[in-house]
Amino acid sequence: MTGLALLIPIALGMGLAGLAAFMWSMRAGQYEDIDGAARRILIDEDDWGEGLP
Amino acid sequence: MNAPTLRLVEDAPVAPLATTRFTVPGMKCAGCIARIERELPKRPGIAAARANFSAKRVAITHDPALDEGALAAALLGLGFEAQTVAEAPLADDGKERKALTRALGVAGFGMMNVMLLSVSVWSGADGATRELFHWLSAVIALPVIAYAGQPFFASAWMALKHRRTNMDVPISIGVILATCLSLYETVTGGRHAFFDSAVMLLFFLLAGRALDAAMRDRTRAGIGALLGRMGKSASVLAPDGSTRRVAARDLRPGMLVLVAAGEALAADGEVVEGTSALDNAMLTGESAPVAAGPGAPVHAGAINLAAPLTVRLTHVAEDTALAEIARLMDEAGQSRSTYVRIADRASRLYAPVVHSLAALAFAGWMIAGAGWHTSLTIAIAVLIITCPCAMGLAVPAAQVVASGALLRRGLLVKDGSALERLAECDVALFDKTGTLTLGEPRADIGGLDAEAKSIALGLAQTSRHPLSRGLVAALLPEGVVPARLDDIRETGGEGLTGRWNGLPVALEKLEGAVPEGAAEGPLLATCLRIGNTRHIIRFHDPLRPDAAVALAALSREGLPASILSGDRAGPVRAIAAALGLAAEAEATPQTKLAALEALKAQGHRPLMVGDGLNDGPALAAAHASIAPGTASDASQQAADAVFIGEGLMPVALAVRIARRTMRIVRENFGFSIIYNLLAVPLALMGLVTPLLAALAMSVSSLVVVANSLRLAREGRA
Numbered sequence: 001m002t003g004l005a006l007l008i009p010i011a012l013g014m015g016l017a018g019l020a021a022f023m024w025s026m027r028a029g030q031y032e033d034i035d036g037a038a039r040r041i042l043i044d045e046d047d048w049g050e051g052l053p
Numbered sequence: 054m055n056a057p058t059l060r061l062v063e064d065a066p067v068a069p070l071a072t073t074r075f076t077v078p079g080m081k082c083a084g085c086i087a088r089i090e091r092e093l094p095k096r097p098g099i100a101a102a103r104a105n106f107s108a109k110r111v112a113i114t115h116d117p118a119l120d121e122g123a124l125a126a127a128l129l130g131l132g133f134e135a136q137t138v139a140e141a142p143l144a145d146d147g148k149e150r151k152a153l154t155r156a157l158g159v160a161g162f163g164m165m166n167v168m169l170l171s172v173s174v175w176s177g178a179d180g181a182t183r184e185l186f187h188w189l190s191a192v193i194a195l196p197v198i199a200y201a202g203q204p205f206f207a208s209a210w211m212a213l214k215h216r217r218t219n220m221d222v223p224i225s226i227g228v229i230l231a232t233c234l235s236l237y238e239t240v241t242g243g244r245h246a247f248f249d250s251a252v253m254l255l256f257f258l259l260a261g262r263a264l265d266a267a268m269r270d271r272t273r274a275g276i277g278a279l280l281g282r283m284g285k286s287a288s289v290l291a292p293d294g295s296t297r298r299v300a301a302r303d304l305r306p307g308m309l310v311l312v313a314a315g316e317a318l319a320a321d322g323e324v325v326e327g328t329s330a331l332d333n334a335m336l337t338g339e340s341a342p343v344a345a346g347p348g349a350p351v352h353a354g355a356i357n358l359a360a361p362l363t364v365r366l367t368h369v370a371e372d373t374a375l376a377e378i379a380r381l382m383d384e385a386g387q388s389r390s391t392y393v394r395i396a397d398r399a400s401r402l403y404a405p406v407v408h409s410l411a412a413l414a415f416a417g418w419m420i421a422g423a424g425w426h427t428s429l430t431i432a433i434a435v436l437i438i439t440c441p442c443a444m445g446l447a448v449p450a451a452q453v454v455a456s457g458a459l460l461r462r463g464l465l466v467k468d469g470s471a472l473e474r475l476a477e478c479d480v481a482l483f484d485k486t487g488t489l490t491l492g493e494p495r496a497d498i499g500g501l502d503a504e505a506k507s508i509a510l511g512l513a514q515t516s517r518h519p520l521s522r523g524l525v526a527a528l529l530p531e532g533v534v535p536a537r538l539d540d541i542r543e544t545g546g547e548g549l550t551g552r553w554n555g556l557p558v559a560l561e562k563l564e565g566a567v568p569e570g571a572a573e574g575p576l577l578a579t580c581l582r583i584g585n586t587r588h589i590i591r592f593h594d595p596l597r598p599d600a601a602v603a604l605a606a607l608s609r610e611g612l613p614a615s616i617l618s619g620d621r622a623g624p625v626r627a628i629a630a631a632l633g634l635a636a637e638a639e640a641t642p643q644t645k646l647a648a649l650e651a652l653k654a655q656g657h658r659p660l661m662v663g664d665g666l667n668d669g670p671a672l673a674a675a676h677a678s679i680a681p682g683t684a685s686d687a688s689q690q691a692a693d694a695v696f697i698g699e700g701l702m703p704v705a706l707a708v709r710i711a712r713r714t715m716r717i718v719r720e721n722f723g724f725s726i727i728y729n730l731l732a733v734p735l736a737l738m739g740l741v742t743p744l745l746a747a748l749a750m751s752v753s754s755l756v757v758v759a760n761s762l763r764l765a766r767e768g769r770a
Contacts, residue, residue, distance in 0.1 A: 009170060019162040036106025042083035
């Protein structure tokens, strides 16, 4: 029983953390531009500096 | 992160920045994203640009002093055509999908945790442990069901309020009864609780709903990116010569409006000053530009091609020729709204059967003297087992996979109902210009030598006139390198002039009549002048390259095609002869609509494929309709699907895949019914434990999803 008292809150806590992470990612717009994210990988990082102040 | 963060120039005034959204349909690769996001912030007044590739949108953060026109011009300077996104109609874009995805997340969380506890109970947890686990399940499941069940409860309530029944009624009753009974069991320390079944049911059903919503959203984004070329505002000239932008709905007859080259008219009127050419393709479907001078009537939706025009408005808003066609479309579209989707047709049969079965089970066991508790448990088991879990997934899963497959082939289907209606069509009608043909003039460059081609490209690539663009489209694939020209100038209504190695060169209006050519007759011609030599370049509107193949594929599907065009009889006959089709020419929007209604009265289910606004009412009245991506806004909105690119094949493919989808949907239904035939007797006999219910539910859902995924291969084959 003591094992359960420890394990069940841990399991629930992890589940809730996952749910919170999912809600955050929805709100932060992580799923807004899925195709775009896939393509942005191809953009060369180094060139970003040039021309910007 | 690849995205540039918003960087402000430090000595910039502290004015609050404005954000304007544009749709940029031309964004096609990573290079485009990089170009837009890197180059735009270099322009004065623009702080940052952020591209959304999926929605083909660009959000620009800028100094409020810059107006939409300047921003669109900046994007055009980078090589992207852009239109501002109207905020209002797209404000709740994706709201439903987001709500469903949130509910799905919550249900997923609840399902996993309740299942964790249920598995222990099934494996023999007993006494105090079982009671504790039941209580914990209740604590998790109750809020989860209250939150994730809302979409179903709300829809079921709406249906009941209107004395109807739909899929959501048995779902809601099943879930609520199961929850209440499980709660009773928990409180009284009983053996079985159905919390896991209730939450799992919600999870699977929400998955189906979320898929359905995602499909509609994706297509809406695609079509939204194509829309927006119609004139939505106009520059009104004040008596003192200043101009201000006025939204189309606030225009009044008598106003003087300045129409810049490249701008679309927002209302009907009469030219007061200026000479130009107008592209009336949206209204008439006719691709050749029409000359307009003082006194000429012009219509909303026409695009001014060459030089600025001053127009006195005569008819605005609801009185324009455009609005008249829109009204016809509205009326023609009424019949479609009464179409009953297959899932609803199934549930009309299914819901009463399920409800009576459950009621019978309860009554039967009561009469048999099992006591109300056992009887109720069995009735709920029947409800849960028969809950259309597989059915709820059967239709959306197949349709989402099919629409994904079609999207890869260049066809955007608006929603599931469109797929269902496409599958039922048995006769096809095509518009000519812009549908069977490309709808844009292509140059005939056979008579030019390499030097002339190079000069022609050098001149044409600087202009946005349709003839220039057609010339560029013909020259570029041949690998022609543009000649280096100086002093290039474009004169509206006259043409382009420049200098090549000191020699004056020009692409100009042809004087005199266009000489007649091949069967179709060249639509238009232009004159390329190099020094004193003149070359005449003819233009024609070519058939889509795969038109014949696509029509053959359609007729193999049992859809005989014919042409219904508003164009003159001659060109229509030539095309009809080339493709071996029957044709009706010089049809007005009203006669097109009448032809569709006549076919429907004969019991046919016509598929209409057209692009012009004159096809709008016919598109709306047809059983199903498809428009090319180059079609007018209104036509794209009226059509069930939009195809992109130069090929006509997506049309034939749409019908084939729609039919395969419906076959898969029927298979899915068939499977659900077989599964019920096996499971319901067990449930009626009271042999279904929560474990069995949970297993049966997952297996049936997985089978349905797996069966639907077979459609994905269609898109790749």
